[in-house]
Amino acid sequence: MEYPADLSFLFTSPTRVVYGAGVSRDVGIELAGLGCRRALVVTDGFLRKTEIVADVVKSLGASCAAVFSDVPPDSDVRAVNAGAELGRSHGADSIVSVGGGSVIDTAKGIAILLKEGGSLLDHQGYQLLTRRQTPHVCIPTTAGTGSEVTYFAVIKDHEARRKMIFGDHHIIPDVAILDPSLTVGLPPVLTAATGLDAFSHGLEALTSAQREPMSDALGLHAMRLVRRYLPAAVKNGSDMVARGQMLIAATLAGAAFSNAQVGLLHAIAHTVGARHAVHHGAANAIAMAHVVRFNNDVVADRHRLAAEAIGVDVRALSDEAAGLALAEAISDFVSEVGLPLTFREAGVPEADLAACAELAMSDGAIVYNAKPVLRSSEVLGVLRAAWAGT
Amino acid sequence: MGIPFFSDEWISAYKAAINGNPAYKTAAADWTYGVVALICKAQPPFFPSDVGIWLDLDRGVCREARPVGPADALKAPFCITGDYARWKQVLKKELEPIKGMMQGKLRLKGDLPTIVRAVQAAQELVNSAAGMDTKFLDE
Numbered sequence: 001m002e003y004p005a006d007l008s009f010l011f012t013s014p015t016r017v018v019y020g021a022g023v024s025r026d027v028g029i030e031l032a033g034l035g036c037r038r039a040l041v042v043t044d045g046f047l048r049k050t051e052i053v054a055d056v057v058k059s060l061g062a063s064c065a066a067v068f069s070d071v072p073p074d075s076d077v078r079a080v081n082a083g084a085e086l087g088r089s090h091g092a093d094s095i096v097s098v099g100g101g102s103v104i105d106t107a108k109g110i111a112i113l114l115k116e117g118g119s120l121l122d123h124q125g126y127q128l129l130t131r132r133q134t135p136h137v138c139i140p141t142t143a144g145t146g147s148e149v150t151y152f153a154v155i156k157d158h159e160a161r162r163k164m165i166f167g168d169h170h171i172i173p174d175v176a177i178l179d180p181s182l183t184v185g186l187p188p189v190l191t192a193a194t195g196l197d198a199f200s201h202g203l204e205a206l207t208s209a210q211r212e213p214m215s216d217a218l219g220l221h222a223m224r225l226v227r228r229y230l231p232a233a234v235k236n237g238s239d240m241v242a243r244g245q246m247l248i249a250a251t252l253a254g255a256a257f258s259n260a261q262v263g264l265l266h267a268i269a270h271t272v273g274a275r276h277a278v279h280h281g282a283a284n285a286i287a288m289a290h291v292v293r294f295n296n297d298v299v300a301d302r303h304r305l306a307a308e309a310i311g312v313d314v315r316a317l318s319d320e321a322a323g324l325a326l327a328e329a330i331s332d333f334v335s336e337v338g339l340p341l342t343f344r345e346a347g348v349p350e351a352d353l354a355a356c357a358e359l360a361m362s363d364g365a366i367v368y369n370a371k372p373v374l375r376s377s378e379v380l381g382v383l384r385a386a387w388a389g390t
Numbered sequence: 391m392g393i394p395f396f397s398d399e400w401i402s403a404y405k406a407a408i409n410g411n412p413a414y415k416t417a418a419a420d421w422t423y424g425v426v427a428l429i430c431k432a433q434p435p436f437f438p439s440d441v442g443i444w445l446d447l448d449r450g451v452c453r454e455a456r457p458v459g460p461a462d463a464l465k466a467p468f469c470i471t472g473d474y475a476r477w478k479q480v481l482k483k484e485l486e487p488i489k490g491m492m493q494g495k496l497r498l499k500g501d502l503p504t505i506v507r508a509v510q511a512a513q514e515l516v517n518s519a520a521g522m523d524t525k526f527l528d529e
Contacts, residue, residue: 010493126502127494165502169494210489261492362503367488374510 001216001305009212013255015149016175019248021240024052024139024179027096028059034135034174036094038065040087040114042107043098045069052141052182056098065090068110075102075109076156077164080120084113094135097173100194101145101154101280104138108153108171111136120155120164126364129170137175141182143233143246144194144281146201146254148176154270163274165364172258178251180244188234192337193281195230195246199223199333200269200284201253203292203306205260207299207370215260220309222253227310227333234337263369265291267360268383275356278346285334286343287386289327294382296323298371342389353383392525395478396430396441398457400524404443405455407518414518415450418511422449423504426515427458427466433474436527445515468500478526481519487512 018030031039039060047053048069057064068083087095087110095114097107109120111134116123123129138148147153153166186194202219205211226249232242268291269283278286292303303323307314312329314322331341340346348356357380360366366373373379384390393400408414428443442463446454463469470487472480476495479485488509490496498505505512 125500126491126498128497128499130497162503167492167502210493362507364492364502364506367492367506367509 001301003213007212009210009259011212011214011259012151012169012172013149013259015173017149017178017251018175019178019244021181021244022179024056024177024182025059027056027137027139027177028061028063030137030175030177031060031063031094031096034094034137036135037063038090038092039063039094039096039137040065040083040090040092040110041067041096041098042071042083042103042110043067043069044071044103047099047103047141053098056096056139060096065092071099071103071106073102074156075106075154076158077120078158079106080109080113080155083107083110087114094137096137096139098139098141100140100142101147104140104145104147104173105153105155107136107138108147108166108173109155110134111171112166121157123166124164126167127169129168131170133170136173137177138173139177139179139182140247140250142186142190142194143183143243143250144197146198146250146257148173148178149251149254150258152258156274163270167364176251178247180240180247183243183247184238184240186237188237189338191237191246192230192234192339193279193285194250195226195233195281195337196285196288196334196339197281198246198250198253199226199230200265200288201257201262202226202249203288204262204265205253205256206306207295207302208257208260208263208368209370210261210368211302212260215256218252219256219260220305222249222256223306224309225249225252230337261368262365263291264294264360264366264373264379264382266365267363267369268356268379268386270363270365271356271360272343272348275352275359276346276348278343278348282339282346285339286341286346287382288334289330290382290385292323292327292330293385294378295370296320296327299323302370343383343387344389348387350387353387354380357383392523394525395481395527396437396443400522401443401455401457403522404519405452407522408452408455408515411514411518414511414514417514418447418450418508420449421447421508421511423467425466425468427463427469428477429460429463429469429471430477431471431473433527437474464499468498468505470496470498472496480516481524483516483520487516
């Protein structure tokens with residue numbers, strides 16, 4: 001693993017991480033530690049009916065100002081505006097988000113509006129904010145997005161039919177409470193998809209054009225944990241060790257890609273997800289081996305590291321062959337945890353691949369791909385391979 | 391001697407440099423998304439307050455380049471803000487502007503995907519400026 005003499009990077013990961021089975025009961029303590037007294041709880045309609053949110057509300061006691069549970073599966077501008085309005089009307093000085101990536105991203109948007117006012121569209125930009133936003137405690141109930149430690153929020157603008165990406169160091173959550181007992185109810189297919197999402201964060205951080213040693217360390221260990229514990233978590237959702245290690249892996253990978261960034265794989269997954277509602281983690285899982293092959297002539301040495309981390313024996317192989325072995329191992333892994341291997345199986349029409357390729361060229365992630373992507377035809381080649389499974 | 395950075399004379403010369411750059415004309419042939427404004431944050435004693443540049447860009451041509459106050463600059467469809475030292479790094483090609491935005495070294499108001507799609511045009515805007523004889527005020 002070599003780094004250039006002119007290596008230069010920023011690394012930011014300010015989130016306080018609290019881990020352990022049952023630690024979500026400490027949410028009130030964590031909130032008080034931030035000097036906050038009235039939290040808006042942000043969650044979705046399904047979780048609102050569960051004991052998970054009931055217990056969080058109970059733990060907060062009088063510090064719970066209100067509960068906003070109208071977060072849709074894909075976070076959107078209307079939900080952010082409505083949540084902020086509810087928070088304002090109840091005098092919220094902080095946010096506690098309980099849920100998956102959409103819930104946490106919605107909460108990040110609400111955090112902006114509670115601090116800055118206006119509508120979310122007024123704050124469209126990148127690194128535009130100039131001060132810390134509303135204090136935010138995250139309690140993830142999936143192990144994948146890493147949103148609890150990232151500076152991103154992906155929020156859909158339904159009227160414009162597009163996903164807006166907010167990236168700002170001022171929206172990184174203050175506290176992430178990782179409680180594996182909250183993820184035991186996640187169905188196997190979602191466990192697999194979110195787990196492969198975490199794996200893809202680690203891999204793309206490792207190979208990104210902005211790769212650096214700190215994110216390398218986080219990304220490699222995240223991949224190691226996912227490879228070891230995801231099959232167990234899929235097979236037995238009550239395996240608390242596996243659930244816990246997957247939560248940790250997702251957070252490690254989140255910190256990695258929040259700094260080193262992601263690349264072509266995520267540009268593809270964002271696009272296919274937006275146009276054809278393919279689950280983000282599943283889309284990453286499907287395209288991952290094909291992106292590895294696409295990038296292999298530029299970052300084969302990095303692919304070797306990834307292969308070693310997940311237990312592929314590459315000792316007798318050249319870097320290039322190790323990269324191809326990684327691609328094979330990823331496909332086997334995706335299959336092992338029960339996810340589809342092609343976009344055809346996932347319901348993406350072949351006729352739309354060219355439009356997906358064009359849209360992917362506008363995704364911020366593509367700037368950081370290991371190999372510069374200058375033409376949509378290059379993306380289309382990867383998409384076609386991922387569609388057919390060739 | 392060089393032209394003082396962000397001066398009226400520099401802004402006029404920048405317009406000429408953009409329009410004299412055939413690579414920009416090609417790379418930005420599809421740019422129909424309007425004005426890009428730049429704000430350099432105050433840097434006493436050289437800039438007592440924030441200063442801005444208004445670049446009216448259309449299909450590979452810079453139709454207008456003029457000084458603008460920061461409040462008006464923020465009304466442009468795209469506005470990129472940075473400290474003096476960051477802009478100096480951009481002009482010296484030590485900081486790639488889109489990566490600078492994503493790292494928080496520069497701040498973007500506007501639609502990131504549109505800017506990302508124009509990554510080569512953005513690079514040619516930088517190349518146009520980098521080719522100028524600029525006098526940096528702290529040198």
